[in-house]
Amino acid sequence: QSVLTQPPSVSAAPGQKVTISCSGSSSNIGNNYVSWYQQLPGTAPKLLIYENNKRPSGIPDRFSGSKSGTSATLGITGLQTGDEADYYCGTWDSSLSALFGGGTKLTVL
């Protein structure tokens, strides 16, 4: 069981908006920055969001991130079938370990 808690799955229709939560504690999310990763089926993960809300070059602004207290949220607007993937949050922990959430499978209905 992961230290960072994500919902196992979320779903929404094309064109709609979805949010994915990531819950931690003061030893990880509460005092550190959060990143988000997208893993399309059969491929390696890709960095989507870093330092809570920044997007790497090439990531569309349909993807956004936020953090409040010990939780973080990934938002995706204008859903496309190509967004179907597993999404993971990540952060540092005070134990000098990097952590990932358990992952959330996004289905675009």
Added chain:
Amino acid sequence: EVQLLESGGGLVQPGGSLRLSCAASGFTFSSYALSWVRQAPGKGLEWVSAISGSGGSTYYADSVKGRFTISRDNSKNTLYLQMNSLRAEDTAVYYCAKTTYYYGSGSYVNFDYWGQGTLVTVSS
């Protein structure tokens, strides 16, 4: 273009050893930290280990501490993971990832480029 190419995976018996390699190109190798992240079949991501750009600082997950050793050869632009005393639960795809991190007030760790992974299977 950043490229990371893992190799060295395969089938190994419980208790055995294996060394993974990750050949990097497209960036100033010695200026960046690198990490190993694994993914068991059908499961989520698990961070395994990280090493600073100089190789002077290393970090390990508790699940592999004392069994795995991360290292790098900056003259060959190559990252390594020596895995000893392998267990069935180490079975996974192992990814190499270019890493940026800061540890202090407001720590962060970002895995900004990933290789395609190499499969390690521990089974008798």
